[in-house]
Amino acid sequence: MKRKITLKQIAKELDVSVSTVSKALSGSKEISEDTTQKIQAFAKLYNYRPNNIALSLKNRKTKTIGILIPEIVHHFFSTVIRGIERIANRRGYNVIVGLSNESFTKEIINMEMLANGSIDGFILSISKETLLKQDYHHFNATINQGIPIVMFDRVVNEVECDKVIVDDFNGAVKAVKMLLDKGCKHIALITTVDYVSVGRLRTQGYLEALQLNKIEADPQLILKIEDSLNVDNHLEDLESEIEHFFKLNPAIDGVFAVNELYAVTAMKVARKLGRSIPDDVQVIGFTDGVLSKHATPSLSTVSQHGQKIGEQAANLLIDRLEAIETESTQYLGSADSKSDFIKVVIETEIIERESTK
Amino acid sequence: MKRKITLKQIAKELDVSVSTVSKALSGSKEISEDTTQKIQAFAKLYNYRPNNIALSLKNRKTKTIGILIPEIVHHFFSTVIRGIERIANRRGYNVIVGLSNESFTKEIINMEMLANGSIDGFILSISKETLLKQDYHHFNATINQGIPIVMFDRVVNEVECDKVIVDDFNGAVKAVKMLLDKGCKHIALITTVDYVSVGRLRTQGYLEALQLNKIEADPQLILKIEDSLNVDNHLEDLESEIEHFFKLNPAIDGVFAVNELYAVTAMKVARKLGRSIPDDVQVIGFTDGVLSKHATPSLSTVSQHGQKIGEQAANLLIDRLEAIETESTQYLGSADSKSDFIKVVIETEIIERESTK
C-alpha cells in the first residue's frame, strides 16, 4: 500500500526543493528543460496528483457545490441532481449532497456542516417544515457569510438570491385549458395544502384557466390532500379519500392533479368506479416521472424538465462563484452586486399520453 | 458581508496567541478560567466554527464518503443513497456523489477526482461498461492507495473489498417458487443480457426454482432484453418485443421479470392481448419501486431493501475507516487485515400485491 506521493517526497527523492518541483510540474519556464523533464517523468511514474484539500485551503475555495434537498427518493429531485452534476462536472466542480428530509432542523444542521469551508455555494430546495415555519434566517446567514445560494422549485421571496423555478402557474393553466378544449365540463382539482408554494401556484393556475373560459369554479370540485397522506403507508387513505371525492361529484369528467401520484391514484379510483379513461374521465398530472410514463393508461402530464432546472441552477451558481472571484481580485471595495439576482423561469411542456383524448 | 471568523482573528482581537484560542475553545484546562470564558464568549458572539478544510488537511482525513453510482434517477440507487446519507450523517460524515452514467471513463475520472484527498473512502456500484470491459484496475489502484472501497449490488470478485449484495439468486428462486405454488405451469423469464451480474444471478435463480420442482426449463420461455431497449426512447420497442414474445408463447401463465419495468410492461402487453391479470397470467417483478406500488394492478415484487443496503455499506465503510485510524496509531507495522473482507448479503422479501393471486 503506497500512499499518495506528495511534492515534498518528490523533492527529497530528486534532491531538489519543493518549490522547484511545484514549478516544474506546472510547466513554469523558470525551471530548466532538464530538471523539468526529470521531475515530470518521476511524477508521472509515481502518478502524482496534487492534493485537493491542500489546494482548497490555499485557494480558499473548494470547487464543490452543496446540494440541499428535502428528499432524494423522488424522481423530480434526482433529475435535478443529475442536471447539476452534469454541469458541475463539466465545469470542474464536485457535488456534495445533504438531505433535509423535510425537516427544518436537519436543513440547518446540514447547511452549517457544509458551510464551514466544505463548499463554495449551495443549490437548494426548501423543506416543507421550513416553509411552514417561515423561518429563513439560516439562508440569509449563509449568504451574509459570502456563500452564494441558488434556490430551485421551492423558493421564497424573503431570501435574496438567484432562483430557478418552474412556471407552475402557467403549466396549470395550460393543463386545465387542454382539458377544457377536449370537452371537459366538470374539471376536478386534486391538490396539496397551501403552504407548499408549488401547490398553491398550480391551484391558482387551475382557477385562472376556468376564469378565462368564463366558468365559475366549484369549490366542491377541489380536493386538498393533507400532507400526511403522501406517505406510503397511507396509500389506502389517499385512495379512499379520492374515492369519496368521486362519489360526491359524479359529474366529474376531467381531473387535474398537482402531482403524479394523485393523478395515477385518481385514474385507479375512477376505473374502480366503472369510469373509463379517457372516455368518461380525462386525467392530467404534473411532474413527468416514471409513473406517468408507465401507468396504464399512460398519463398525460405537465413536464417540469428537472434536469434543465438543475443545469440552469448549476450554471447560475458557478457563474456567480467565478464572478466573485474576478471581482474581488479587481478591487476589494466591490460594487454592490447584491441587487441584481436572477430568477430563471423554466417553461413547462404538456406531454399528451393515453389519459386524455 | 462578514466572512467567517478564524482563530487568528479572534487571537488578534483578544490579544492572545492562536494556540491559546484553540485550546480555550476545545476546553483545555491548560488555559485559565478567565481567558477561556472570554474567548468562548467572543467566539460564540462571532459564531466561530472551525474550518473543515483546514481540519481535513491537518488530520489527513476529510470525514466525507464518496458515492459512485451509475445513475441517480433510479429508485433503487436513490434509496441506497438515502441509506448511506442517513448513517453518514449520524456518524459525522458527509457524502459526495459522483455519477458514472454507466461509462467506464466517467467512472475513472470521477474516482480520480475524488481520490485526490477529497474523500476518505468509496461506496460504489460498478458501471455496466466497466463490467463489460472487466477492467477493474482503478478500483485496485484506489485500494492500494489506502482508500477503502465498499461495493454494493453490482460487485465483482476481482476486487478485494467489503461488499453488500442482495441475495438475487434466492430472491429469484423464491419468486418463481411462489408462482409455481400458485399454480403457474408455464413461467416465462424476462431478463437482461448476461454481463450484469444481478441479471445473471436472477436468471440462475429462475432455473434453480424450476429444477427444484422437476420442471424442465424451456428456452423458448426466456426472453433476454438487449440493453439499449432500457432507454426511454425505446419504450415501444420493448413493448413490441415483449408482445412478440407473448404471441410466440401463448401458454404463458406466469411471468418473472428481473426488474420493475419489464414486469409492468409485460402486464401492459398481456392485457392488451386480452389476458387478465392475475387470472390468466400472474406477474412478479424484482426491485420494489414506485412503479410496482402504483401500477394497476399493483405488482408483486421481490423487494431489495435499498435503504438497508446503503446503511450497511456506510457502516462497513466507516467501521473500516475508524479501524484504520486506531490501528495505525497503535503500531505502524500493522497486522495484515487485508484478508478479512466482509460480504454482507441482504435478504430479499416478497411483497404480494394484486398481480399474483
Next chain:
DNA sequence: TTGTAAGCGTTATCAC
C-alpha cells in the same frame, strides 16, 4: 497559564 513552532500539501513571492 500562555506562547512558539512545526506540520498537514500547495503555490506565490522574493532572494540568491
Next chain:
DNA sequence: GTGATAACGCTTACAA
C-alpha cells in the same frame, strides 16, 4: 535556474 519563506486555518508538542 533554483531555493527559502510565507501563507491558507488548524492542532499540538514543547518552551517559557
